[in-house]
Amino acid sequence: MPGLLLDHPTPDFDELLSILRGEKTPGRVPIIEIGIDPEVLQCIQESLLGEPWVLPRGVGGPASPDERYYQQLINLYYRLGYDFVPLCPLWVNNPTGKIRQAADTAEASRGLRDWVDESGALIRSWEDFEHFPWNRIYAAPETLEMAARYIPEGMKVTVSASLFEIIFESLLGYEGLFFCMRDDPQLVESVFDRWGQIVYEYYQSTVECDVVGAIFHADDMGFKTGTMISPADLRRLLFPWLAKYAALAHEHGKPFWIHSCGNLYRNSPSVMDDLIDLVRIDGFHSFQDVILPVGEVKARYGNRLALMGGVDMDMLATLPEDELRNYLRAILDSCMPGGRFAFGSGNTIANFVPLQNYAILLEEAHQWKG
Amino acid sequence: MNFDLEKLKQSVIDGDDSGALELTKQALAEHVPLDVLINQGLIAAMSVVGKLFEDGEFFIPEMLVAARAMQSCMDILKPLLSNMEAKPLATVVLGTVKGDMHDIGKNLVRMMLQGAGLEVVDLGTDVAPEKFIQAIHEHGAKLVGLSALLTTTMTSMGAIIEAIEQAGLRGRVKIMVGGAPVTESFARQIKADGYAPDASRAANLAKSLLGL
Secondary structure: OOOOOOOOOOOOHHHHHHHOOOOOOOOOOOOOOOOOOOHHHHHHHHOOOOOOOOOOOOOOOOOOOOOHHHHHHHHHHHHHHOOOEEEOOOOOOOOOOOEEEEEEEOOOOOOOEEOOOOOOOOOHHHHHHHOOOHHHHHHHOOOHHHHHOOOOOOOOEEEEEHHHHHHHHHHHOHHHHHHHHHHOOHHHHHHHHHHHHHHHHHHHHHHHHOOOEEEEEEEOOOOEEEEOOOHHHHHHHHHHHHHHHHHHHHHHHOOOOEEEEOOOOOOOOOOHHHHHHHHOOOEEEOOOOOOOOOOHHHHHOOOOOOOEEEEHHHHHHHOHHHHHHHHHHHHHHOOOOOOOOOEEEOOOEEEOOOOHHHHHHHHHHHHOOO | OOOHHHHHHHHHHHHHHHHHHHHHHHHHHHHOHHHHHHHHHHHHHHHHHHHHOOOOOOOOHHHHHHHHHHHHHHHHHHHEEEEEEEEOOEEEEEEEEEEOOOHHHHHHHHHHHHHHEEEEOOOOOOHHHHHHHHHHHHHHHOOEEEEOOHHHHHHHHHHHHHHHHHHHOOOOOOEEEEEOOOOOHHHHHHHHHHHEOOHHHHHHHHHHHOOO
C-alpha cells in the first residue's frame, strides 16, 4: 500500500520537541499517535513487511513480555515515520476488571471486542480496599529495557499510564465511582491516592531513562457535552496527581502530554485552562469535531500549549478518499502555521479505521508543503 | 394540603434518597394525590436535574443520585399506581445496538426518561434488530431509543431502523439516536426522527417526539 511505510525514515524526537514548543518552524509535518490497534499493526507486519506477528506476551497468563514484540513494535513505528513509540506498562499482580464481549464489527475485526463491564467494580467497600494488593502491583521493568535495545537513533519512547480511567473502568467502576462520590467520598479519595501513587512510581522509575522522551498520560475525563465529574471534583481528586506527574517530567527536562477524550472546553476557566495553568501540561491529545474541531482548539489555545493529533475518528474511518484528503489538508492548513502542532488521529488508529484511510493520512502528512 | 412538595422536590434534586423516601411516605399518609406527588414532585425534580445537567452545573454523579432518590420513591408508589390501573404516558424501548456493549450512557438516558414519567423497556446492550421489533410489538412502544459508542457500531443503527421499517412498524414508532460518535447529520442520514447529545436532552427530545 503506497504511502504507508517509509524506506529510509529519519526520526528526530528532538526536532519534534522543538516544533511542539514553537521553537522551530516546521520543515515537515510531524506525525504522532498514542496508539495503533494491534490488528492494524499486525496487518502491516504480515502483509507489507511479510513477517509473522508476535504477541506482547503469552496469551491468558502471566508470561513475561516477549522481546520480539518490542522489536517488532519499534520497527513498525519507525517504518511508519514516527519520532516516538508510545509504551504502556504491563502491570504485574494487578487484578483485572470484569470484561464483557461482543462480536467485533470493525473492518480489521478481532473476532470479539472486549468491553468494560460498566456496572462492575473490583472495590465496592473498605474491606475490598483493604484486601486489594496495592503494595504488590508494579509495572514490568523489562518492557522499557527491551524497547531501549531496539530504538533507532533519533527516536524515543513515551510512557503512558492512566489514573482516573483505571478507577472508573475497573477499580470502582463507572456506577460505583459515581455513587461512591456521594455515599463514601473518603473511599474515593483513598482509591485515587493509592492508584495515583502507583502511577507516580511507574513514571518515576521510567522518566529518568534516556530512551524515554516524554510522559504521555492518558485519562479520559469527559464525553460529548461535558466532563463526567464536576471540574471542582477533577481539581480536588485528579489534578493534584496530574500536576505531580507533570512536575516529575519537567524535573527531568521532559514534556508532560495528556490524552483526554471529552468536552473540556465549557465554562471559564475551562478544564482545559486548568490543565494548562494548574497541571502545566505541555501538549494535549484527543479531538472530536462534534466537540471542538482541532483548528478551533488551535485558535483558542495554540499559543499556550502544543496540540497533537486532530483528525476526527469518524471522518478518518468513514470519508471517501477525495473528501478525506480535503478534510486532512484543511486541518494541516489551519494548524501547521506557527508550529506547536503534530498531526495524527484524534484518538488512535483503531481497527475500524480502513488501512487505506490511514495510508492517506500519512501520505497527506508527508506531502504537505504549506 | 399541608404537605411541602418543594421539600420533596429538593430532596430528589439533592440526591437525598432516604429524605425523599421519608417525605413520600409522609405525603401518602397525608393523602396527597399520587398524580400530584409524581408529576409536581418527582418528575418536576428530575426536570430541574436535567436542566442543571444541561447548564453544566450537575454532572453524572449528581444525576445518578437524583435518579436513585426518585427511584426509591417510585418503588413505593408503583404498587399503588397499578392498583389504580394508571397508565404511563408512553412506553419507550431502549437499547445499545448490536456489537456494542456500552451501558452507562444508555442507562443515564433510561433514568432521565423514567424521570420524565415514561415507561422504559431497557433491552440492555448488544441488541439485535429483531429484539427491538419484538419489544415494540410486545410493549406497544411509541418510541425507540438507540445508543452506540463507536463509529464501527453506530452503523447498526441504520440496520435497525430499516428492520423496523420492513416490519411495517415505522409509522407506529418514533426513533431517536445518541452516543459518542452520533451526530445530527448521521441521524438524518439513517432516517431517525431525532438525535440527542446527552441524557437530559434525550428526555426532552422523547417528550417532544411523543407530543407530550
